[in-house]
Amino acid sequence: xxxxxxxxxxxxxxxxxxxxxxxxxxxxxxxxxxxxxxxxxxxxxxxxxxxxxxxxxxxxxxxxxxxxxxxxxxxxxxxxxxxxxxxxxxxxxxxxxxxxxxxxxxxxxxxxxxxxxxxxxxxxxxxxxxxxxxxxxxxxxxxxxxxxxxxxxxxxxxxxxxxxxxxxxxxxxxxxxxxxxxxxxxxxxxxxxxxxxxxxxxxxxxxxxxxxxxxxxxxxxxxxxxxxxxxxxxxxxxxxxxxxxxxxxxxxxxxxxxxxxxxxxxxxxxxxxxxxxxxxxxxxxxxxxxxxxxxxxxxxxxxxxxxxxxxxxxxxxxxxxxxxxxxxxxxxxxxxxxxxxxxxxxxxxxxxxxxxxxxxxxxxxxxxxxxxxxxxxxxxxxxxxxxxxxxxxxxxxxxxxxxxxxxxxxxxxxxxxxxxxxxxxxxxxxxxxxxxxxx
Numbered sequence: 001x002x003x004x005x006x007x008x009x010x011x012x013x014x015x016x017x018x019x020x021x022x023x024x025x026x027x028x029x030x031x032x033x034x035x036x037x038x039x040x041x042x043x044x045x046x047x048x049x050x051x052x053x054x055x056x057x058x059x060x061x062x063x064x065x066x067x068x069x070x071x072x073x074x075x076x077x078x079x080x081x082x083x084x085x086x087x088x089x090x091x092x093x094x095x096x097x098x099x100x101x102x103x104x105x106x107x108x109x110x111x112x113x114x115x116x117x118x119x120x121x122x123x124x125x126x127x128x129x130x131x132x133x134x135x136x137x138x139x140x141x142x143x144x145x146x147x148x149x150x151x152x153x154x155x156x157x158x159x160x161x162x163x164x165x166x167x168x169x170x171x172x173x174x175x176x177x178x179x180x181x182x183x184x185x186x187x188x189x190x191x192x193x194x195x196x197x198x199x200x201x202x203x204x205x206x207x208x209x210x211x212x213x214x215x216x217x218x219x220x221x222x223x224x225x226x227x228x229x230x231x232x233x234x235x236x237x238x239x240x241x242x243x244x245x246x247x248x249x250x251x252x253x254x255x256x257x258x259x260x261x262x263x264x265x266x267x268x269x270x271x272x273x274x275x276x277x278x279x280x281x282x283x284x285x286x287x288x289x290x291x292x293x294x295x296x297x298x299x300x301x302x303x304x305x306x307x308x309x310x311x312x313x314x315x316x317x318x319x320x321x322x323x324x325x326x327x328x329x330x331x332x333x334x335x336x337x338x339x340x341x342x343x344x345x346x347x348x349x350x351x352x353x354x355x356x357x358x359x360x361x362x363x364x365x366x367x368x369x370x371x372x373x374x375x376x377x378x379x380x381x382x383x384x385x386x387x388x389x390x391x392x393x394x395x396x397x398x399x400x401x402x403x404x405x406x407x408x409x410x411x412x413x414x415x416x417x418x419x420x421x422x423x424x425x426x427x428x429x430x431x432x433x434x435x436x437x438x439x
Contacts, residue, residue, distance in 0.1 A: 039179040039212065043101040050107050054096055057114040061089045064121040071125065080232075081129050083141030087152040088117030091183035102180035109188045132233060135159050137193030142229035146218055152183060153226040154190025156204040157234070167237035169202040169370055170230070172223065174215055174245030174252040181211065196246060196354065199367055205230055214273075215245075215252030216300050223256065239265065239373040242366055246270035246317075247324070247352065254331070258302035259390040261311035261383070262376065266369035268362065270317040271324035271352060274331055275303035295405045298386035304407070305384040306334040311393045313369035315343050317362050319350035377434060380413045400427035 046054075065085055072079040092110045095101055101110075123129060131138055135157045141150050161168065173195055175181070186208050195204045207226045209219035230236060243264040245253040250272025257267030273279035276297045282289065298304040309331075316332075318325035325346070332342045345362050347355025354362075376394055383393040386405050391398040401408050408425035418438045419431065433439075 040098075040100045040102075040182060041179065043095070043099050044103060046096075046099075046101055046107070051096065054092060054107070054110050054114070057111070058089060058093045058096065061085075061114055061117045061121065062093075064118060064125075065089060068121060068124055075127075078124055078127065078129070081124060081132065083143055083150045084129070084131065084139075085117050085120045085124065085141075086150040087139060087141035087183075087187065088113045088120070090150055091152070091187055095182050095184050100182050102182065102185065106184050106188075109184050113184060113187055133163050135161055137191055137195075139187050139190050140229065140233070142225060144218075144222070144225055146221055151210070151222055151225070152187060152190075152208050153222075153230075154186075154206045155230055155234075156193055156195050156198060158201050158203065160201045161203075161234065165235055167235045169199070169240035169242070170227070170236045171197065171199060171202055171204050171242040171244055171366075171370070172227075172253075173197065173204055173206045174209070174223075174243075174249030174256075175206060176245075176247030176249050177212055179212070183208065197244065197359075197363055197366075199363070199370075202240075202370075203230070203234060203236065209252070212248065214248050215256065219252075220256065223252075237373075240370050241374070242266045242268060242370040244268040244270075244366070245272070246354070247272060250317075250324070251327075254302040254327070255300055257312060257314065258305050258308045259300075261308040261393045262374065264312050265372065265374045266313045266315060266366050267309060268315045268317070268366045269328070270354065270362075271319070271322055272327055273324065274306075274327040275301040278303075278330060279327065295386075298405065298407075299389065303330055303334060304386060305390070306331050307338050307340065307382050307384055307409075308390075308393065309335070310340055310382060311378070312374075313343075313372075315345065315362055315365045315369065317345045317347070317354065317358060319347045319352060319355060321350060322352045324352065379415075380411075382409070382411050384409045395432045397430045397432070398426055398428075399430055401425055402427050 065082065068082055068085070072082065091113055095110065101107065120131065137154060137156050139152060139154050141152050144151050158168065190206060195206070198204065205226060207222045209215045209222050213219040215223055241264050243253050243257050250269040251274070253267060253269035254272055254274050257264060257269065277283060286294065316328045318328045328344055332344055335342045343365065345358050347358035378394060381394050381396045383396055383398065385391055385398060385408055388398065388401060396410055396412050398408060398410060402425045406425055409423065410426055410429060411422045412431070413420045414437065416438070423429065
């Protein structure tokens, strides 16, 4: 496929008139202190004997990790698996250091994780890594390019998986909010295989996402780094990837689906939130928030670019009685204004959870869309952005904006005679089309 670049330079000749116009004075924001304490909250009291026991276990596992780092220095195929051991060490070490054990039950979980870490360390020392080919729920770790930290994720490996076999579908599942979801709780849950959906012959990958940031900023990068790591261990079909989640994970699915519109064969948000203003009930408080902060909301608000989701297959879910249904209603109304009917499955008389009958319908629709795969050369592409951070959908790339942090939009359609393009607030763009496409 050749890259055919179309540089569209749009010169604004009215700049002198704009400069001459009187500038509207912006109101001075009335800053308010945040009365909330950031999570996680302080944990339960750890008895001195338990603290000493777990600290000794952390130290022992730490020494094993150090020995492996030296002994495997010339064995890169095994050394790359060391993060699969480090995740257990870090989980207990961090919770001890930060005093965030959420219950006495987690003391037992911490012991179990330290034992699992030692088991994997001893297996690696013996040139073995059975978890690397295991089926069922498996926890893995990778070294983040952001800061060199070791980040955990869980992956449900289907029974039909065979090393070296055909590439298989992968579904992301983004977890919901939980102020007690430290790394011990996360690994403990992943080892029990609690995935909401378990499609046949598909991997289900759940990133940790660095606690509770709705899979934005570093949490967003964690999603894609976890995928890249998983792809080095398992045969993943990059054309059949689903983005799914519920509650805060639903918010993550809305965001990632809208801002990476060509990365997923389907996008399946359940509940969640789609913008700052409505979710935080700030409509009547906007004069207390700086204008630049409000403008920056458009970077991550899916409600600022709902039309992007037509580049994939969107299957939204809400409980009829769930307050978070309001977010899907906002997206549905926005898409309707653009002439698009949103698929919105609603669980009757249901709160903040999946209703069993609706869950069956959602699973069927997502399976059908994901198994069809990503359509990389659709006839039509529409892309809305407020920043070049999100500048690509399929064969369309926005290279320059006239004005950043204001809505920019491109509608492009391939026809038998060429490509029809309309733009707003775009200074330059490029298209990636198949050979022989008329222009």
